[in-house]
Amino acid sequence: MARPSLEIDARGYCRLTGTWTLGELARHLAQIRLQLQAVPAGSPWRLQEVERLDSFGAMLLWQRWGRRWPRELEISEELRGVLTAVAAHSGKPLPRPPLFTPLAALVLLGSLLFSFLHHARDLVTLLGQLTLDLLFLLRHPRQWPLKELSANVHKVGVKAMPVAALVGFLIGVVLSYLSAMQLEAFGVEAYLVDILGLGIIRELGPVLVAILVAGRSGSAMTAQLGVMRVTEEIDALATMGISRTIRLVLPKVLALTLVMPLLVLWTSAVALLGGMLSAKVQLGTSFAFFLEKLPQVVPMANLYIGLGKGAVFGLLIALVACHFGLRIRPNTESLASNTTASVVTAITTVILVDAMFAVALRNVGVPL
Amino acid sequence: MVKGLAPPVVELRGVVCQFGDNLVLDGVDLTVWADEIVALVGGSGSGKTTLLRHIIGLNRSAAGEIFLFGEPLWAGNYLDQQNRRRRFGVLFQQGALFSAFNVGDNIAFPLRELGVVRENEIRDLVAYKLAMVELEPEHALLMPAELSGGMVKRVALARALAMEPELLLLDEPTSGLDPDRSAAFVRLIRRLQRQLGISVVLVTHDVATLSSLAGRVAVLADRRIISAVSLEETRQLRHPFIERFFGPSAAMD
Ligand SMILES: Nc1ncnc2c1ncn2[C@@H]1O[C@H](COP(=O)(O)OP(=O)(O)O)[C@@H](O)[C@H]1O
Ligand SMILES: [Mg+2]
Numbered sequence: 104m105a106r107p108s109l110e111i112d113a114r115g116y117c118r119l120t121g122t123w124t125l126g127e128l129a130r131h132l133a134q135i136r137l138q139l140q141a142v143p144a145g146s147p148w149r150l151q152e153v154e155r156l157d158s159f160g161a162m163l164l165w166q167r168w169g170r171r172w173p174r175e176l177e178i179s180e181e182l183r184g185v186l187t188a189v190a191a192h193s194g195k196p197l198p199r200p201p202l203f204t205p206l207a208a209l210v211l212l213g214s215l216l217f218s219f220l221h222h223a224r225d226l227v228t229l230l231g232q233l234t235l236d237l238l239f240l241l242r243h244p245r246q247w248p249l250k251e252l253s254a255n256v257h258k259v260g261v262k263a264m265p266v267a268a269l270v271g272f273l274i275g276v277v278l279s280y281l282s283a284m285q286l287e288a289f290g291v292e293a294y295l296v297d298i299l300g301l302g303i304i305r306e307l308g309p310v311l312v313a314i315l316v317a318g319r320s321g322s323a324m325t326a327q328l329g330v331m332r333v334t335e336e337i338d339a340l341a342t343m344g345i346s347r348t349i350r351l352v353l354p355k356v357l358a359l360t361l362v363m364p365l366l367v368l369w370t371s372a373v374a375l376l377g378g379m380l381s382a383k384v385q386l387g388t389s390f391a392f393f394l395e396k397l398p399q400v401v402p403m404a405n406l407y408i409g410l411g412k413g414a415v416f417g418l419l420i421a422l423v424a425c426h427f428g429l430r431i432r433p434n435t436e437s438l439a440s441n442t443t444a445s446v447v448t449a450i451t452t453v454i455l456v457d458a459m460f461a462v463a464l465r466n467v468g469v470p471l
Numbered sequence: 472m473v474k475g476l477a478p479p480v481v482e483l484r485g486v487v488c489q490f491g492d493n494l495v496l497d498g499v500d501l502t503v504w505a506d507e508i509v510a511l512v513g514g515s516g517s518g519k520t521t522l523l524r525h526i527i528g529l530n531r532s533a534a535g536e537i538f539l540f541g542e543p544l545w546a547g548n549y550l551d552q553q554n555r556r557r558r559f560g561v562l563f564q565q566g567a568l569f570s571a572f573n574v575g576d577n578i579a580f581p582l583r584e585l586g587v588v589r590e591n592e593i594r595d596l597v598a599y600k601l602a603m604v605e606l607e608p609e610h611a612l613l614m615p616a617e618l619s620g621g622m623v624k625r626v627a628l629a630r631a632l633a634m635e636p637e638l639l640l641l642d643e644p645t646s647g648l649d650p651d652r653s654a655a656f657v658r659l660i661r662r663l664q665r666q667l668g669i670s671v672v673l674v675t676h677d678v679a680t681l682s683s684l685a686g687r688v689a690v691l692a693d694r695r696i697i698s699a700v701s702l703e704e705t706r707q708l709r710h711p712f713i714e715r716f717f718g719p720s721a722a723m724d
Contacts, residue, residue: 125585125635126557132587157635157667159588162595188666192599197575197611333570433616434570 105154106131109138116149116177117142123153123160139167147175156182161189170194226426229348233356236349248354255358259320264369267315271370274311275303275377283385292386296393297470299378300401304409305468308371310457312363313416317449321424324355325445328428329438352429356421363417364410371409404468412460416453423449477505478541480638480670481526486535488521495521497694498535505637508664508671509699510681512716513691519674520564522691523642526672527561528552540637557581559638560631564646566623568615574601574626575611581633600629605659621652625659632663639664641673645680653677657684678717690716 107121107128121127128135150156150164165186170193178186201207240247282298328351331337337347375397382388427445431437481503488496495518503509513519524530525537528544537544539555547555568577578597582588588596598608604625618626624644631639644660645653657680664671675681681688682702689699692712698705706717 126554129585129587158599159592159596159635162592162599166592166595189595189599192602193595195598195608197594197598197608200573200612434614436571 107135107160109135109142111142111146112149115146117146118149118152120152120154122155123163124155124157125159128160128163135163139163142167145174148173148177150176150178150182153182156185158185158189161186162193165190165193222426225430226422229352229422229426229429232348233353236346236353240349240353246349248350251350251354252358255354256362258323259316259355259359260362260366263316263319263366266319267312267366267370268373270311270315271308271374272377274307275299275374275379276381278302278307278374279378279381280385283382287386292388293396295378295382295386295388296396297400299375299382300397301405301469303371303374303378304401305405306409306457306461308374309367309409309412309416310453311374312366312370312413313420313453313457314450316359316363316366316417317420317424317446317453320359321420321449322442322446324421324424325428325431325442326438328352328425329431329441332429332431333433333438347429352425355425356418359417359421360414361417363420364413367409367413400470402468402470408460408464408468412457415456415460419452419456420449423452479504479538480540481672482536482538482541483522483526484536484538486522486525486537487533488518488525488530489533494694496525496532499691499695501689501696501699503638503670503672505670506668508661508673508684508686509689510684510687511672511674511689511691512676512681514712515676517691518694519691520642523561523640523672523674527559527640528556557585557634558636559640560634560636562624562627562631562639562641562644564642566615566627568618568623568627568630570615572615573611574606574613574615574618577615577626578611578629578633581630585634596633600632603632603663604629605655620647621656624648624656628659628663632667635667637669639669639671641671643674643676645675645677650679653680654683660684 105121107119107123109117109119112118148164153160161182170190172190279295279299283292283295286292286295286298328337331351337351340347340350379388379390379393382393383390424445427441427448431441479502481501483499483501486496486499487494499522501509511519511522521530525532526539526544528537531545540558542555544555545552568574569580572580575597578600579593582593582596597611601608601611606622606625606629610622610626615623615626624647628641628644639660641660645656648656660671660673661684663669673680673684675684686701687699688702688705690697690705690708690710690713692710697710698708698713705713
């Protein structure tokens with residue numbers, strides 16, 4: 104393949120040689136563009152020595168010529184054909200995507216509100232559908248998606264135990280260590296059990312597990328439903344007369360609602376263990392003292408609040424995850440944005456609801 | 472013959488491919504010359520797609536050699552390999568359009584990747600490629616999910632042609648299209664092949680496609696290419712697969 108080049112010959116012709124194809128031109132394009140620009144206006148052109156001309160080369164020349172045939176042109180019939188074909192479609196603008204105007208900004212703002220309303224409506228619809236499904240299942244017990252339920256319990260519960268334990272343990276150690284340092288300064292080390300007990304069982308355990316599960320299982324649920332939509336598996340289920348909510352959504356929601364209190368219990372226990380170990384190392388608090396004092400200073404109500412919050416958070420995370428999963432359009436961009444939205448919304452919702460719990464239950468289970 | 476001058480576009484020598492215990496290709500030899508259309512036929516699961524993936528370097532063969540445009544497929548550094556890859560275009564079985572881009576951006580993508588083509592030039596080229604595959608300029612704004620099966624194939628073809636390839640590899644270009652569309656698509660490929668003077672390797676199941684398109688038919692059976700001759704000559708061969716493929720039932724349509 105000869106390098107594409109052009110020169111002005113003795114007769115004043117602009118003489119092109121070599122292969123004028125994208126592959127060859129791309130390597131010397133900056134130089135070729137300069138040379139093309141430098142050709143005096145109205146020069147005659149001679150293309151007979153061009154070995155090959157593809158549509159990119161033709162387009163380059165055609166644009167240089169100002170989308171007109173030059174007055175004098177020596178060219179073979181074959182190359183003229185290539186140029187004619189390209190010329191026929193050149194300069195016809197492709198339709199452009201609509202521009203962003205102030206009006207569009209206003210519309211966007213409004214549509215944000217509407218999209219929030221749509222989300223809220225769809226979420227309520229989903230919840231309603233799940234309730235109807237539950238009622239249906241009560242009357243038709245043979246239709247219970249038990250296998251899916253157990254698979255989901257395994258996936259979101261059992262498999263999450265190691266990482267939940269690790270995170271819980273470390274948080275327990277850190278919390279205990281930092282609190283002990285402060286309490287020691289005031290000489291009230293004995294209150295460490297109160298702080299750890301109340302803080303972990305009532306607040307930290309449920310929220311920690313919720314954030315972990317939202318990132319771990321919420322995103323997985325959204326992505327799974329999304330890919331099933333993209334590959335039309337959801338449609339395939341529907342054509343087999345299988346309800347997507349009963350078979351796909353309900354097991355996830357039920358499993359997470361059931362499993363979350365257990366995960367909270369597990370994580371809180373491990374976090375307390377971490378706190379207890381740290382207290383032993385730093386303050387010399389014995390395990391027996393810690394375990395004896397814990398039930399005295401932490402009223403039982405706190406455990407129920409912690410477990411109850413776990414169940415509510417689990418329900419919310421699974422609902423949000425499935426809601427976003429079912430909204431995914433069949434393209435990668437939508438998959439990515441909905442998975443992100445699912446996790447962010449789930450965590451935000453969990454923290455909002457946690458705040459509501461804190462306000463509503465401020466008189467319950469707190470020793471005065 | 473001119474054949475002697477230029478090196479073959481594709482040359483496979485003794486290509487072997489194995490997935491676990493499953494020996495899919497066992498010594499495949501095939502030569503494709505410039506300007507010719509070679510159809511690859513074979514039973515379902517006989518390894519046609521796998522062979523195509525070897526030619527484009529998505530799979531690496533356990534043994535054997537692959538030459539593209541006279542050079543070993545894996546020769547040279549990253550840039551050499553990149554340049555070699557830009558000389559062929561591929562139409563995947565499912566189209567493999569980028570679902571996050573609209574049609575126009577899908578076709579423009581390889582051109583933009585090149586980094587030297589200007590936006591106004593890209594617009595001209597996209598419009599031209601769309602017209603080439605008989606689509607309208609308005610289709611440039613559609614998203615892949617909004618396209619019918621036939622349109623997906625056309626857009627994928629336009630994208631494969633965007634880099635002005637010298638070799639076009641098509642995996643079952645007509646599968647999933649009705650006979651009408653399929654015939655139109657075959658006419659389109661033939662017109663483009665003549666117009667652009669490129670070589671084409673296509674995988675097909677369809678005898679109608681074969682008879683109207685292929686210069687030579689490469690038959691993949693028993694894990695190797697058992698013959699690569701013209702359609703008429705292929706019909707004369709005695710082999711269980713060929714007899715079934717072109718047998719009485721196939722001859723009906
Ligand atoms: N990535 C892979 N891993 C394992 N086996 C594969 C893979 N790709 C293909 N195969 C196997 O190779 C064989 C040939 O497949 P393929 O090339 O897709 O056939 P076809 O001729 O229908 O295109 C099949 O038996 C398939 O199971
Ligand atoms: Mg295949």
